[in-house]
Each structure stands twice: as C-alpha cells, then as structure tokens.
Amino acid sequence: MSAKDDIITRIHAARPDVGSDAQPDAHTVPRNYLRSPSIPEGIVSRFCERVADYKARVERVPAADIPAAIAAALTALDAKRVAVADGLPEEWRTALTAAGIDVVTEHPGGELDIDALQSLDAVVTGSAVAIAETGTIVLDGSATSGRRALTLVPDLHVCIVSVDDIVDGVPAALARLSPTRPLTWISGPSATSDIELQRVEGVHGPRTLHVLVVDPSW
Numbered sequence: 514m515s516a517k518d519d520i521i522t523r524i525h526a527a528r529p530d531v532g533s534d535a536q537p538d539a540h541t542v543p544r545n546y547l548r549s550p551s552i553p554e555g556i557v558s559r560f561c562e563r564v565a566d567y568k569a570r571v572e573r574v575p576a577a578d579i580p581a582a583i584a585a586a587l588t589a590l591d592a593k594r595v596a597v598a599d600g601l602p603e604e605w606r607t608a609l610t611a612a613g614i615d616v617v618t619e620h621p622g623g624e625l626d627i628d629a630l631q632s633l634d635a636v637v638t639g640s641a642v643a644i645a646e647t648g649t650i651v652l653d654g655s656a657t658s659g660r661r662a663l664t665l666v667p668d669l670h671v672c673i674v675s676v677d678d679i680v681d682g683v684p685a686a687l688a689r690l691s692p693t694r695p696l697t698w699i700s701g702p703s704a705t706s707d708i709e710l711q712r713v714e715g716v717h718g719p720r721t722l723h724v725l726v727v728d729p730s731w
Contacts, residue, residue, distance in 0.1 A: 552681055556645035560679050561726060563648025567701020569722040576729045579673065580608030583637055586671050586723045587614055592634035596625065596663055600656025601639060601673075609637075619663060621656075630662060635669035636719075642686045643679045647700060650674060650724070651686060654695040661697050670719040672699070676728045 514522070552559045557573075564571040574582045583605060587595055594615045597606055609616050617633065619625050625633075639657030643650045650672055652658035664670055680686050690696060703718030 552645060556679050556681050557676050557726065557728075560643055560645040560648060560674075563645065564650075564701070564724050567648055567722075569701045569724055571724040571726065573726045573728065576727050579725065579727055580605050582725050583671055583673070584608050584612040584614065586725070587635055587637075587669075588612060590635070590669055590721065590723075592669055594632060594634050596630075596633050596636045596659075596667065598636075598638040598657055598659035598663070600658075601637065605637070619659065624660065625663070627666070630666040633667040635671060636663055636667040637671045637673070638664055639673050639675075640678060641694075641696075642689045643674045644681075644683060644686045645679055646682045649683075649686075650699045651690060652697040652699065653690060654697075658697075661695055664697065664699075665718045668719055669721045669723070670699075671723045671725065673725050673727055676726060679726075 554562075561571050561573065570586075572582070587609065592614065594617065595609060596617045596619055597609070599618055599620055606616050606618065617625070617629075636659065638652065638659045640650050641653035641655065641658055652661070652664060654660055658664075678689075680689065699718075699722065702720055702722045
C-alpha cells in the first residue's frame, strides 16, 4: 500500500460518509442574531456621542433653525463657495445666499467637473440613514445625499441627519438601504493611519465633518 492509499484509508475510517453515498448529519445554524441592541441612553444620544468620538463636529438643532445653523457652520469655517445637494429645501439655499455664501447647486445631467469640485470650500448634503452604535452616516447617491464625488472632493462636509433616520445598529440600517444604490459609509472625517501609524486627515475625503442632527418635533 502506498502512502497515499494509507492516508485515504485512514480518512475513510474516520469519516465513513466520505467517498460514499452516506450523508453527514444536518446541522442547524443558529440565526438568533442581536438585531436591535439595547441602548439605554437612547439612539440619538448614542449617535451624537459616537460621531463626536470620531473628532467630527456634531450639534442637535431644532428643525426651524436648520438654515441658520448651516450658514453658521459654514461661516465659522470661512467657506465661501459651497455646493448644495439638489434635493435639499430651497429655503436652505436662500439662507446661505443671504449670509454672503456663493451657492452652487448640482443638477442631474449638469454634474460639476473635477475643476469645479476642487474650487468648492464645502458641500452640504442630507443623508439616507445613520447608525447609533457605530456613529456612521450612510449616503445613497439620492437627490438629498448628492453623488459620491460631490462629498469626497470638498474639504468640508456639512451633513444634515434627521432623528427619524437614526437606527440602532448596522442590521437595521441595511434593512433601509437598497443594495443597488451607490452607498457611501462615513464614520467621521476622512483619515488614515496606514503609514507609521501617524494619523493623516483628508486623504480620501473631507478633513472636516460637521453633523447637524435635526429633530422635527423640536
């Protein structure tokens, strides 16, 4: 008997089902995942805490104060030329213009080229969903989120998140998202520590992320 035959014989002895028509016993895979984790302090508070942990700026704002809050955030960082996602309310653009900000709206079919994107100081968008457990914001390329390039090139991103769009964990977020959409998952400002573990910001996206959490009930 060759070494190969000896190995195969031992395998068959250990697993009678191998090499025969016998079927191994069926195993039930447990599916009792924790789909809705308990967050004692509430998902909105947890989301704000986790976003702040990423060194992003976050503030909770009443719905009526959103236009002024956006203008204040941009003015504080000296943003003069700003792109606004096409699906955001017109009164927000009006408030920015009144504050002396040059507002650029990107319409479908009239996307800004790379030179125009690089001339922007900031971008203002909404969001598709936000995750409290990870402090992550997801953009889906819709009219309120804007296309991906619009949120990756400017150095400042002001993102509006409604409390109605904040969920507890990733499974709940995935249930709200379409896998056919171009999803961008944002956890704080762009940063990497790939080289010698030195944190470098702004490598593949905005160096500054300012999140306005809006509660329509306020």
